[in-house]
Amino acid sequence: MPGTDVPLRILVAGGSIGGLSAGVALHGAGFDVQVHERHPCPMETRGAGIVVQGELLQLLRENGAPPLSTTSCSIRRYLEADGGDGQVQRAPQAFTSWEAIYGTLRATFPADRYHMGSELSDFEEHASGPPISAGGEGQSRIKADLLVCADGAQSASRRRLLPDVTSSYAGYVAWRGTLNEADAPANLVRFFDDTFTFCEARSGGHILVYVIPGGGADTTPGTRRLNWVWYVTADATERDRLLVDRDGRSHHASLGQDEVPAATIGALVERAGREVHPMLAELVAATSEPFLQTIVDVVIPHMVFGRTCLLGDAAFVVRPHTAGASAKAARDASVLASALKRARHNVDAGLGSFEALQLEYGRAMSDYGIALGRRWAA
Template sequence: MSWSGCVACLPRVAVVGGSLTGLTAALVLRDLGCQVDVHERSAAPLDGRGGGIVLHPVTVRYLRENTLLDLRTVSTSATFHRYLAADGTVLDESVRRYRFTSYNALYGPLLRAFGRERYHIGHDVTGLAQDADGVELAFSDGNTARCDLVVAADGVSSFVRRTVLPDVQQLYAGYVAWRGLVDERELEPGTAAALDDALTYHLGPGMLALTYPIPNYDGKAEPGRRLMNLVWYRNVAAGRPLADLLTDRWGTRRDVSLPPGSVRDEQVAELRATAAAVLPRPLAEVARRVAEPFLQVMVDVGVPRMAFGRVCLVGDAAFSVRPHAGAATAKGADDVWSLAAALTQCEGDVRAALRAWEPAQLQLGRALLERTRELGDGVQFRGDWVPGDPSVAFGLRRPGDSADMRDS
């Protein structure tokens, strides 16, 4: 994609947030000819964050179109969607053919493709002022930067969103997701066999536990060398129970997550004891062997607008959705590619492009938010999930559209 016209007319772009969506935005817009800088508030690159990711074609579109990634070497596959009863027997098994990867497997190639020269770590945005000719960002170190377009990819707690939409709040969904990773070589043979080649679910009162394989820390993705990714959704009452859970081992009350190594020992012990009591044996073993479980609070965020003159919100900064559709990363990438198409169509006119881009992305975000709310409330509170129901399949625009990715 490109547009005609003078080089001086090409927008200067500031991407706020240097994770997967931010890096994808930086690369796609740079390739249009824009001068792009990424401003990441963390003082260090973001490798090592997160766990498994459900692959969708749009998630890896940039890497594949630019031959920067061989999908077979950075992802794992699962042929079946399998449901286990409490005693470990198989309740249902359907063919799905999902592919999974890890955060690091995508972040590393994206960062290498963009480079470090314009990837600014330690750039915590503290101010945003817009006028007719551009936008000025202020940073916590006292420096400023001026640009023609701000792409806010700064996540669920987005500073940019809080600035342009101060009344939009995170809404607690009533449950949390415990997550963790285990090298499958540490699992008993029976456990490995029970979880092999599958996205494995177990449903219980007020909970859903699931596993799927992802590449190992060293990138190994072949069976026998992978990591088993665990996600366990559990209801936690708002107020004191949630606040206690989110208090880390140093006494600090966290907001929406507890990273690996920060969960208090008594909380880890409770997690493992409950797993042994209520989960099927294969899933219980995975939970028991997770060395450093970490935690994400399930929240909903939805915005009435995504475009504000020369500022736009993408990915989780606009719509933070529960993970049940496996599509949050895909939604961020779709926002970016659609933005690039709008800029091309509008010959680099930022305001016109954002006006053209916003309606479809708002519609997509609202639909995904509603679907993930329905899925989450169905399993955690109504208890009306049925093993084998195709409506719970992963997908961005419809259930199941994440399945059947080709290997290359």
């Protein structure tokens, strides 16, 4: 345990939105934080959309972040599968992209504390000296006062700490796609601009569309992207069939933008033509590389294990209907930082109050996502 003037040394495993949020909040609270991301270079993605939530904006604001690139709409619209216009209501909403959030968090967190190509796959508690050490293959072990595991939905840390917790398949998948405005037919851009559009598919499930920042988080009209998500029911056999990539390999949870076989995309486009509003079917058909995510629930009974804690998707995996996974990661991070700061040198008390608050929050988010799924997805 460090002396009273020495800031707590904190290691974060995982440098995506959860790990970076933890880094930003804990660094802002005065702790000595190092974030380790196993990916060897800055993460790139063609960036799907994320609905902007207050928790993330608050974390950014409180820690002096540059402005987050956002797009916005003024109208929410419910189209009908047979081509009808459906209901329209005024409902202003801001959107961003994974890429924009990642870039903003990276710009806020000190670069010399972000270590790429560094996997913390093994950790151990110690009875004397620094209470925790962590390391990875070919790496010397690093000692610290606390390890924060932000290693995502497939978290190996969670599997090790909570071997009985499993993810439960929700019975449907999300097809997602992004289409550069510049590559989209002008009628599609005009039709979807300034709206958050929903449509219930004929056989259940729904599809939604909104406009997000484009490459480099650019929000100039003409450089943005149309972003869509379509929830489609799939029993376990169908899910496993969908998770086979272009090279015939089976995946566990998702297929990326360049992995979906042409025949699977063809079937999706054909299904869209039968099932959803014609403009949405046209959007699906115009998207060259849709990608797939299976929808699962992960609910955990604890977030703190001695001097190790779980955060973001490594803790609870909530359904995307909540539009809240990034916001949850940001809130986990802010609550952890303020609980540790308030508890001063009583780290265990700080971790205890973090867990009490965020366990309840995680469970409530999970329940909310399941309820929304019942209403919308099946």
